[in-house]
Amino acid sequence: MAKIRIKKGDTVRVIAGKDKGKEGKVLVVDRKHSRVIVEGVNMIKKHAKPSPMQQGGIIQKEGPIHVSNVMYVHNGKPTRLGVKVVMEEQDGRQKAVRYRIAKSTGEVID
Numbered sequence: 001m002a003k004i005r006i007k008k009g010d011t012v013r014v015i016a017g018k019d020k021g022k023e024g025k026v027l028v029v030d031r032k033h034s035r036v037i038v039e040g041v042n043m044i045k046k047h048a049k050p051s052p053m054q055q056g057g058i059i060q061k062e063g064p065i066h067v068s069n070v071m072y073v074h075n076g077k078p079t080r081l082g083v084k085v086v087m088e089e090q091d092g093r094q095k096a097v098r099y100r101i102a103k104s105t106g107e108v109i110d
Contacts, residue, residue: 005081035064079104
């Protein structure tokens with residue numbers, strides 16, 4: 001499994017593929033397969049059979065896209081993400097705290 005620093009709710013821009021240049025919010029992160037589902041990107045058509053809960057027909061929904069084909073958007077520009085480990089003191093004890101940072105600016109994201 002690869003390191004995936006993108007989380008659910010992040011805004012990302014697609015940097016490769018048929019939807020290159022589109023931006024959207026991350027809906028699902030699949031760490032096992034290194035894929036993300038982005039709102040409004042990689043739309044696929046699914047043929048659904050009618051059931052008591054929903055009617056049948058052709059449904060459009062987002063398909064998964066590989067995490068290497070998206071970049072986090074920080075201040076309107078795509079950037080790589082990194083992790084900074086800082087030792088902080090809590091209740092008189094040292095504790096390592098991890099922060100996500102934007103590589104382009106060095107700013108803490110969360």
